[in-house]
Amino acid sequence: MGLLCVLTLTALASNWQKLAEDGLHDPTNPALKLLQDPTESLSVLPPDSTGNKVDWIRALQNGDIKPRSNILEQLEDEILDLDVLIMAAGSAPIVRFPHKAHTEWLDCSNCHEHLFKSKAGATQFTMLDILQGEYCGTCHGAVSFPLTECNRCHSVDPDEANRIQREMATAKAEADDKQ
């Protein structure tokens, strides 16, 4: 157990490895010195506690990075500022899915309709599916923040969720009245 603790602490102590020492890159490759080490670019971005140790959402929103949205100028950003509450979360807090943070990076077609139907509630999935790399787990746990961060998704208590739903219903009713 002591050894495990030491290994864990060692892993957490240094944020980014040099490419030549990362266990993946071949240190005998003469071209290796031309590649950028992660520390150089990641250490100047907003920090996070997991993943690349970079808060990618904040980095984009702050303008710390300015990633291109297209190569061939065919795809334009289609930002959707719409939260979806996923109520069936067992005993865990309810999930708030923010379309905004996702559409700032992704195209609608990355998730719809093959991973998730557009109609809220039409796609049934469980945490086990996600842990096996399906649905949200296609990215979370692989490239976006890992599945150890329960509270980032399971973030809304039931009372708050009920209040938001009532507000949404009222807003929808008002909008329908106007039409």
Next chain:
Amino acid sequence: MRLQRVARFLILCLIVMSSGIAWQANAEYADVVLNQKSEKEGVRPVIFPHWFHRIRFKCKVCHAELGFKMRVGSNHISMENITAGEFCGACHNGDVAWSADECDLCHSGKPGLKTGIRGGHETMGPGIW
């Protein structure tokens, strides 16, 4: 009895996760090893660094516009595709990024690596990625 089974399962998960940190502590989160064809063709495996690319491109560029499926091993890309300007070749053409004749810059992995997604910080998921 059921509680015991759950406890045993949780302990097992902890051990797997801890040992995962020891095995994979070094790779940067979301680094991808591509070795379905490389070593059979006599070159090193490819290491694709997600972190480097997402600083410069949004996910949608590769995963919508260029057609990369979001699952390691599901994109069967050959050097012919790349030199024809498809997949990596949409940028790695000497214009946006280095061209495909700079073999060692992409084919930079240690021999024997298996295709898959790697990473250090608390990323240990099932091997499906």
